[in-house]
Amino acid sequence: MDTEDDTFSDDHDVSDDVVSSDSDFTPETNSGDHREKSYKVLSEEDIKRIQDDRIERVTTSLYVSSGVARVLLNKFKWNVNELQESWFTDEGKTRKDVGLAESRKKHVGTKKIEKLDQLNCSICFEDFVCDVRVDNCVLCDHQYCNCCWNGYISNAISEGSGCLSLRCPDPDCDVVVTDELVSVIVGGDDKLRYERLCVRAYVEGNEKVKWCPGPDCGFAVEYDDVVGSGEGYDVVCGCGYCFCCNCGEDGHRPVDCETVAKWVEKNNAESENTTWILVYTKPCPKCRRPIEKNDGCMHMTCRKPCGYSFCWVCLDDWGKHAYNSCNSYAGRVVKENNDEERVKQRARISLERYTHYFERWAANNKSMKKSFADLQRMRDENHDVLLAKHAQSSSQLKFVLDAWTQIVECRRVLKWTYAYGYYLPEDNIAKTKLFEYLQGEAEAALENLHHCAEKELTEFLRDGTTAEFNTTFREKLANLTSVTKTYFANLVEALENGLADVDSGSANKKLKTGSSSN
Amino acid sequence: MVDIARVQKELQECNKDKDSSGISVKLKGGNSLTHLVGSIPGPLATPYEGGTFLIDIVIPDGYPFEPPKMQFVTRVWHPNISSQSGAICLDILKKEWSPALTIKTALVSIQALLSAPEPDDPQDAVVAQQYLKDYQTFANTARYWTEAYAKSSSVGIEEKVRRLVEMGFPEVMAKDALDAVGGDENAALEKLCS
Ligand SMILES: [Zn+2]
Ligand SMILES: [Zn+2]
Ligand SMILES: [Zn+2]
Numbered sequence: 001m002d003t004e005d006d007t008f009s010d011d012h013d014v015s016d017d018v019v020s021s022d023s024d025f026t027p028e029t030n031s032g033d034h035r036e037k038s039y040k041v042l043s044e045e046d047i048k049r050i051q052d053d054r055i056e057r058v059t060t061s062l063y064v065s066s067g068v069a070r071v072l073l074n075k076f077k078w079n080v081n082e083l084q085e086s087w088f089t090d091e092g093k094t095r096k097d098v099g100l101a102e103s104r105k106k107h108v109g110t111k112k113i114e115k116l117d118q119l120n121c122s123i124c125f126e127d128f129v130c131d132v133r134v135d136n137c138v139l140c141d142h143q144y145c146n147c148c149w150n151g152y153i154s155n156a157i158s159e160g161s162g163c164l165s166l167r168c169p170d171p172d173c174d175v176v177v178t179d180e181l182v183s184v185i186v187g188g189d190d191k192l193r194y195e196r197l198c199v200r201a202y203v204e205g206n207e208k209v210k211w212c213p214g215p216d217c218g219f220a221v222e223y224d225d226v227v228g229s230g231e232g233y234d235v236v237c238g239c240g241y242c243f244c245c246n247c248g249e250d251g252h253r254p255v256d257c258e259t260v261a262k263w264v265e266k267n268n269a270e271s272e273n274t275t276w277i278l279v280y281t282k283p284c285p286k287c288r289r290p291i292e293k294n295d296g297c298m299h300m301t302c303r304k305p306c307g308y309s310f311c312w313v314c315l316d317d318w319g320k321h322a323y324n325s326c327n328s329y330a331g332r333v334v335k336e337n338n339d340e341e342r343v344k345q346r347a348r349i350s351l352e353r354y355t356h357y358f359e360r361w362a363a364n365n366k367s368m369k370k371s372f373a374d375l376q377r378m379r380d381e382n383h384d385v386l387l388a389k390h391a392q393s394s395s396q397l398k399f400v401l402d403a404w405t406q407i408v409e410c411r412r413v414l415k416w417t418y419a420y421g422y423y424l425p426e427d428n429i430a431k432t433k434l435f436e437y438l439q440g441e442a443e444a445a446l447e448n449l450h451h452c453a454e455k456e457l458t459e460f461l462r463d464g465t466t467a468e469f470n471t472t473f474r475e476k477l478a479n480l481t482s483v484t485k486t487y488f489a490n491l492v493e494a495l496e497n498g499l500a501d502v503d504s505g506s507a508n509k510k511l512k513t514g515s516s517s518n
Numbered sequence: 519m520v521d522i523a524r525v526q527k528e529l530q531e532c533n534k535d536k537d538s539s540g541i542s543v544k545l546k547g548g549n550s551l552t553h554l555v556g557s558i559p560g561p562l563a564t565p566y567e568g569g570t571f572l573i574d575i576v577i578p579d580g581y582p583f584e585p586p587k588m589q590f591v592t593r594v595w596h597p598n599i600s601s602q603s604g605a606i607c608l609d610i611l612k613k614e615w616s617p618a619l620t621i622k623t624a625l626v627s628i629q630a631l632l633s634a635p636e637p638d639d640p641q642d643a644v645v646a647q648q649y650l651k652d653y654q655t656f657a658n659t660a661r662y663w664t665e666a667y668a669k670s671s672s673v674g675i676e677e678k679v680r681r682l683v684e685m686g687f688p689e690v691m692a693k694d695a696l697d698a699v700g701g702d703e704n705a706a707l708e709k710l711c712s
């Protein structure tokens with residue numbers, strides 16, 4: 001996917017570097033919320049453009065070659081202003097610090113040309129003829145043949161980013177190897193690798209830019225502020241992956257980074273007790289045949305002739321779910337009289353409670369990953385199938401992509417609300433009730449949407465009629481998408497407010513409006 | 519592929535002045551230029567004086583862009599050299615290597631390391647501790663090891679071992695005891711009896 005146009009901010013200092021064009025990719029999560037900050041997704045091409053631009057600014061203001069400019073910028077983390085300040089304060093020192101000590105060359109102009117044939121390489125000890133292209137970009141007097149330069153530089157490239165601050169092979173010489181020399185000397189894979197390392201240097205040296213942690217993603221994200229220091233907010237990368245800029249976990253609105261870290265740690269500590277939750281097959285509650293979970297939505301249907309329809313998480317009849325989600329945890333009361341028994345029972349109940357939340361967190365996590373893959377597939381192959389069968393243009397299929405985008409986002413939010421629920425004080429009954437109510441509503445809506453986008457859409461990929469696709473189905477899916485979106489917006493808002501409605505006494509009102517809209 | 523021509527040149531160059539430098543490099547048997555043995559004299563006015571130290575040299579494929587692999591064959595008591603394996607802790611044999619350096623310059627650096635140990639960056643922690651806390655014992659032990667392993671006439675030691683064996687101690691234990699006390703036969707006997 002091309003992200004040349006994934007520019008989310010207007011007031012950024014590099015916004016001129018990235019060509020903006022009209023984009024249909026505008027993440028829903030980056031609009032109108034006080035926790036959202038602006039950021040920009042950068043492809044390798046974008047980064048190259050930014051680097052070229054800054055190199056040019058440096059070559060024209062400091063009168064140095066572009067190779068020298070790159071060396072300087074690498075050292076100054078690509079901050080042109082800091083470089084200029086240092087340079088104009090003390091050029092000699094700035095040069096020396098990066099291995100650019102001025103005019104090390106003793107031979108200049110005509111003097112050296114006489115000796116051009118008699119050079120002896122200090123690495124292979126063979127005589128060689130001076131290559132003027134090489135000599136022009138070497139800043140010191142040490143002489144190496146092209147072959148040895150190649151061995152030296154490609155060896156350094158194979159060892160990684162150290163090649164960007166490579167010095168002359170002479171152990172007593174600290175003159176730097178510029179990228180002009182590199183491009184004269186190396187080619188092929190080494191050159192590609194070197195260029196990639198140059199790009200990486202921009203991201204790795206810059207505290208405001210981070211790589212997207214998404215699987216196989218090559219994009220970087222540039223923020224307005226230094227990251228990792230403050231409150232987290234969700235970032236949607238050009239690859240579609242959503243992650244928290246602060247802690248790097250996948251996007252976790254409306255839960256804060258601290259809770260996420262606590263929850264992840266808890267899961268690791270409990271992993272021995274909960275591995276059974278992460279299984280892919282469960283026996284059908286009615287006929288006991290093993291059922292494999294391949295789909296994203298929790299609504300399972302056993303094979304014929306059983307055909308039993310149930311919830312993957314709680315194994316209850318799906319029919320009941322329509323009225324009553326299984327999201328709420330019905331805590332049990334400790335009733336043993338005996339002390340020892342009471343301690344044991346407490347421990348069991350505490351594990352049961354954790355298991356309730358973890359099971360649902362894990363199921364939604366898995367479902368989120370599945371639906372993320374489904375969204376990708378919808379963008380690629382299925383989009384074309386639908387286009388060929390039922391639509392004249394891509395814009396007529398936008399409602400399908402919208403639905404899938406919504407599903408991925410909601411699965412992610414829903415997943416984290418289970419971590420939220422676990423840490424909600426058990427004794428605050430009013431808050432727990434409001435939370436479970438909002439979560440249950442949102443979850444039920446999402447299950448309907450997911451089922452429709454996953455199972456009903458399959459029909460139209462095969463042989464459903466175009467008329468139906470463009471009328472009943474479009475209406476249903478678009479409607480479910482918007483309903484689900486509203487429920488989740490309410491849920492996120494309420495949780496980000498710390499369920500404050502309870503305190504202000506408007507909870508009952510909320511409960512009423514909520515159920516009347518159902 | 520090793521740069522064979524360069525290694526050949528290095529060997530010629532190095533052995534040209536071996537009489538003055540005392541440093542020489544030979545093929546390790548066979549005629550492969552990738553496995554060599556270097557020889558350096560122990561520096562004067564050090565516990566290594568009078569010894570001749572052999573160093574195993576393996577030339578890797580990437581030479582001279584990768585450093586040669588060197589380790590002592592002769593056992594030596596030194597903070598930056600493993601008393602067990604002969605492994606050497608020296609920056610120019612690792613990240614400070616440069617293709618403008620040679621086998622000869624590396625051997626010269628190793629010789630310099632014998633003169634000036636760097637106990638703060640040790641290879642052998644036991645030796646380094648001793649060097650810092652009890653220099654005299656360190657010097658005695660190093661001198662004894664030079665005597666025992668780095669001289670062609672290490673006969674005296676054989677003799678001491680033989681006498682201890684005659685007293686009824688196993689040869690290995692006798693050697694270890696002598697190693698541990700710096701070659702003093704009486705001290706070794708005391709140690710064996712304790
Ligand atoms: Zn050469
Ligand atoms: Zn130089
Ligand atoms: Zn990404």
Ligand SMILES: [Zn+2]
Pocket residue numbers: 232233244245246247248249252256257260
């Ligand atoms: Zn976070």
Ligand SMILES: [Zn+2]
Pocket residue numbers: 284285286287288289302303306307308
């Ligand atoms: Zn069944």
Ligand SMILES: [Zn+2]
Pocket residue numbers: 311312313314315316321325326
């Ligand atoms: Zn259920």
